[in-house]
Amino acid sequence: MSVTTSNTLLAESLEKPVLIADPDQDKKDLLLEELVEQGERGNAMAQFSLAKIFLSQGQTGKAMSYLTSAARQEDAQALYELAVIRYQGLQGTEASSEEGFKLMLKVAQCKGAKNTDLVSAAQFNIGRAYFQGFGVKQDPEEALKWWKMCSNSDTESGIRAMNTLALFYSTPDYADKEKAFSWHVKAAENGHKDSMGTLGLLYMRGEGCLEDRELSLKWLKKSSDNGSIYGSGLLANYYYSTKMYSKAVEVAQSVCDDVAASRATKSQSVTSLISEGLATAHFIYAQCLFLGQGVTKDVDKAAIEYTKATQTNKVVTAQLHSKMMYGRL
Numbered sequence: 001m002s003v004t005t006s007n008t009l010l011a012e013s014l015e016k017p018v019l020i021a022d023p024d025q026d027k028k029d030l031l032l033e034e035l036v037e038q039g040e041r042g043n044a045m046a047q048f049s050l051a052k053i054f055l056s057q058g059q060t061g062k063a064m065s066y067l068t069s070a071a072r073q074e075d076a077q078a079l080y081e082l083a084v085i086r087y088q089g090l091q092g093t094e095a096s097s098e099e100g101f102k103l104m105l106k107v108a109q110c111k112g113a114k115n116t117d118l119v120s121a122a123q124f125n126i127g128r129a130y131f132q133g134f135g136v137k138q139d140p141e142e143a144l145k146w147w148k149m150c151s152n153s154d155t156e157s158g159i160r161a162m163n164t165l166a167l168f169y170s171t172p173d174y175a176d177k178e179k180a181f182s183w184h185v186k187a188a189e190n191g192h193k194d195s196m197g198t199l200g201l202l203y204m205r206g207e208g209c210l211e212d213r214e215l216s217l218k219w220l221k222k223s224s225d226n227g228s229i230y231g232s233g234l235l236a237n238y239y240y241s242t243k244m245y246s247k248a249v250e251v252a253q254s255v256c257d258d259v260a261a262s263r264a265t266k267s268q269s270v271t272s273l274i275s276e277g278l279a280t281a282h283f284i285y286a287q288c289l290f291l292g293q294g295v296t297k298d299v300d301k302a303a304i305e306y307t308k309a310t311q312t313n314k315v316v317t318a319q320l321h322s323k324m325m326y327g328r329l
Contacts, residue, residue, distance in 0.1 A: 079107045080121070101135030104126050116153060160192070184202065233281045250294075275313040286303075289302035
């Protein structure tokens with residue numbers, strides 16, 4: 001199985017942190033009058049809260065007016081919300097990646113501990129904008145700078161930046177096995193479940209590091225235990241390659257029978273890692289069923305699992321089939 005390349009970096013939507021939740025409906029009426037009064041006095045937090053309330057009620061005009069007022073005061077939440085709106089052309093506005101990018105830059109310049117998550121998310125998105133040339137001239141080196149800046153925080157976006165840097169150094173144009181390995185270590189140690197799986201794969205192959213089967217198994221298990229479909233697929237493959245067929249069946253079958261995993265591959269937000277992991281699990285399970293390894297032989301069920309593997313990810317299935325044909329699985 002190949003380590004995911006830059007396609008993963010290009011496929012996902014804007015990184016969006018959790019913002020202050022809307023007040024419960026039964027509290028809105030009580031708060032609205034006070035918020036309006038504070039908003040009219042220029043309180044940016046009140047203006048942002050009013051914007052969120054009116055957005056939830058479908059009153060776009062009022063919402064955008066309050067949001068714009070709060071953004072003019074450099075309120076980080078309002079700036080971020082407005083950046084997303086302008087990037088994607090939401091709330092009846094015309095999409096403008098250039099305006100969205102400028103607003104993201106303003107968010108990245110905000111100070112204060114309370115803005116840490118927002119600043120980190122903005123830094124990540126600015127890096128992606130430079131990488132894609134979305135709203136700004138494409139510049140991978142600038143993308144690298146912003147992702148490294150983002151990786152200095154232990155926020156969700158910071159950890160994601162660590163993983164993204166590992167993927168960056170796995171792309172053909174910037175391939176550096178040692179740097180890719182190093183960033184996967186940082187991401188994995190900070191809890192990134194897919195980097196845990198990739199780290200296990202790298203230890204298994206000795207890519208960017210010394211081959212170490214013990215560490216490979218450790219990280220593959222950790223990735224799987226943390227709910228990574230990708231890591232579980234790799235773990236099933238590991239067990240099969242080491243002739244631990246009963247364990248291979250146990251892991252692969254659990255992934256194949258996971259309704260959530262199957263549903264995930266049909267959603268628009270599915271990543272290549274999910275499809276790689278699920279396809280691998282289907283293939284390993286099929287192989288065990290076909291040969292009666294670690295499970296009662298069932299050729300008909302094996303055929304169904306082979307088909308599911310192909311439908312999930314043709315490329316990964318073809319790679320696994322080739323390895324199986326040449327005795328390298």
